[in-house]
Amino acid sequence: MNITQTQVSMTAHPSLIPGGTLHRRYSVDYAPAAATDVGLLDETMQNDILAALPEDELAFLLPHLELVHLPFDKELYEYGAKLSHVYFPTTAVVALLYVLADGDVTEIGVTGHEGLLGISAVMGERALGTAMVQCAGDAYKLKASVLKEAYARGGKLQQILMRYTQALFAQMAQNSVCGRHYSIDQQLSRWLLDRLDRLHCNEIKVTQEMIANMLGVRRESVTEAAGKLQHEGLIQYKRGNITMLDREGLEMHAGECYRVSKQEFDQILSTAMAR
Known part of the structure; x- marks a missing residue:
């Protein structure tokens, strides 16, 4: 199977209008994207974290990975929610949002094919923000319990996720700086x-x-x-x-609003991602 994304469609959603309220979706049904056993291994290469794993570590995850389509504006989880699943995007782009009491939202991070959504699950923590699909596409869905088991084994996955957590915090910090000084x-x-x-x-x-x-x-x-x-x-x-x-x-x-953030993010991940 060859996954391509030819168009990204975004429209304003009433739940994102200042003063409105963000929709709470506690149960979201996803349509599994068509895949074959033969093509599954190739498709995982579209996510940088999965692509960087040694064969034995990837082999442990493969039986549990489900290729799903993430429609635009779907809420994968909300801030503070207990995470039952994590997502490895391939062609989807997902924003991490901070939601205020009055319903206003601010973006604190963004994740695409380079990362993972639900990283706090490996530490047994709740969601750090509300994850909302901004660009429709595909992702691999994995039970949080399986990720925790794989993480506990150590190895390359553990190294990558530790570095990725550092990169996410760096991205959030830079977002805060950019919003204040640029x-x-x-x-x-x-x-x-x-x-x-x-x-x-x-x-x-x-x-x-x-x-x-x-x-x-x-x-x-x-x-x-x-x-x-x-x-x-x-x-x-x-x-x-x-x-x-x-x-x-x-x-x-x-300027630095983009350059410093990208350089730091890439530098943090480059060593960990090297196979």
């Missing part, structure tokens, strides 16, 4: 680069309202920031569709 157009530049890195494409469909909710700013501010980036020839924005025209320029515009 302009909205710089934050928008980083937000776009973070998604495009995980989608391996130059185009994303997204509304300004959704971006505003993820960044925790007013929609008008996003409109102004997108207009500035378009004026500088870095992106093209039309009818909810953003196309990156100049990646180098967009990275330069984002």
Whole structure:
């Protein structure tokens, strides 16, 4: 089976509008993606963590991995929930959100094919944030109990997950710094680069309202920031569709807000991921 993602569709959801409430989904049914026993091993290579595991460690997980499709706007788990399953994305992109008492949300992290959702399960902890699918795609679903057993065995998986936890905290810290010390157009530049890195494409469909909710700013501010980036020839924005025209320029515009975070994230994981 060959998994490809040709289009990413994003629309604003009422639950993400400031002042609204986030939908609570305690039971989510996923449609298992078609797979064959022969193709399963090849498909796991689309997730960087699974691809980095030695054959014996991957062989332990394979019988328990279920390839599922994650539709846009699905809540995989909410903050504080006990985690029964974890997810290894292949083509999906999932945002980790912090939800305030009044229903407002702020993005604190993002995960794609490079990572794992539900990392706190290995320590028996509850969810660190609310996980919401932003870009529909596929992922491998695994029982948290199986991951804990594999982690307890030590080996490569344990090393990778320890490093990945460090990388996640670094990402969250950088998000906090960027939100406080960088302009909205710089934050928008980083937000776009973070998604495009995980989608391996130059185009994303997204509304300004959704971006505003993820960044925790007013929609008008996003409109102004997108207009500035378009004026500088870095992106093209039309009818909810953003196309990156100049990646180098967009990275330069984002500055340390993107560069430092990416370098640190990549550096932390590079050694652990090496096979």
